[in-house]
């Protein structure tokens with residue numbers, strides 16, 4: 644414990660010394676989330692992380708999350724130094740959508756508006772007309788659908804088919820998935836709900852359809868935390884990375900949160916829904932990266948300029 648406090652003090656001091664700001668996602672270690680808030684950085688969903696990083700005057704941003712979040716920060720602020728505790732922190736959606744295969748897919752369907760999820764590489768975003776996050780994907784596809792556009796969607800098939808069902812848009816889906824959310828099980832969730840009939844179910848839309856169908860609220864991490872705070876219930880079943888529970892409990896004191904089952908009985912499943920790449924962010928490598936200034940994110944400037952158009956469209960739409 645003393646060692647932990649010493650590391651935290653070192654991070655606080657280094658952030659000041661280097662005039663750096665910490666931008667964290669809700670799935671990273673609770674200590675990192677708390678440090679981000681306490682030191683004037685932010686902890687939020689992907690959309691807010693992008694906006695916060697773009698608007699903050701600091702010259703150095705330390706992004707505690709996964710690689711696409713660091714890349715988005717760099718694309719929006721090429722003049723800033725973007726550091727990450729571990730550059731190998733990737734995402735199964737990003738890995739499952741290689742830029743060359745994606746470009747070939749787009750080439751076969753040039754009549755479609757290309758909408759990609761934030762969880763992709765800069766090169767994939769460079770090929771897109773729009774980038775969206777889970778908080779705003781539904782609204783943007785609805786807007787495009789109303790204009791009569793046909794859509795090519797990548798990479799998350801569950802989020803894509805959820806949006807497709809909600810909007811009725813013509814969407815051709817890339818078949819990617821998130822290895823964390825893909826594990827939530829509809830039948831087991833149904834059984835768990837029978838044990839807690841008054842519980843409300845909060846679901847991230849990267850989850851399979853038979854899980855999303857049982858949700859009382861579907862949304863981004865920030866939207867799910869808001870739902871926990873505002874919904875009139877005392878017990879919630881949560882189908883997303885369990886890193887979120889730290890903020891959920893703080894936002895809704897007195898309420899009770901249960902992990903949605905990934906396999907078998909949730910009671911036996913202590914930490915199954917946790918992203919292995921988000922887990923690569925820790926106090927030690929955060930302190931080290933601040934000290935040494937290594938692990939800098941680079942994005943090819945031309946690729947970055949191309950990708951920025953798709954990201955700016957979303958941010959302008961959201962404004």
Ligand code: 13P
Pocket residue numbers: 687688689690762776777778821847849862863864865
């Ligand atoms: P949010 O934008 O909802 O925070 O989602 C990011 C993510 O990676 C979910 O798995």
Ligand code: SF4
Pocket residue numbers: 709733734735736762821822823824849884918919920921
């Ligand atoms: Fe990617 Fe899933 Fe991890 Fe989110 S939880 S970063 S979508 S692998």
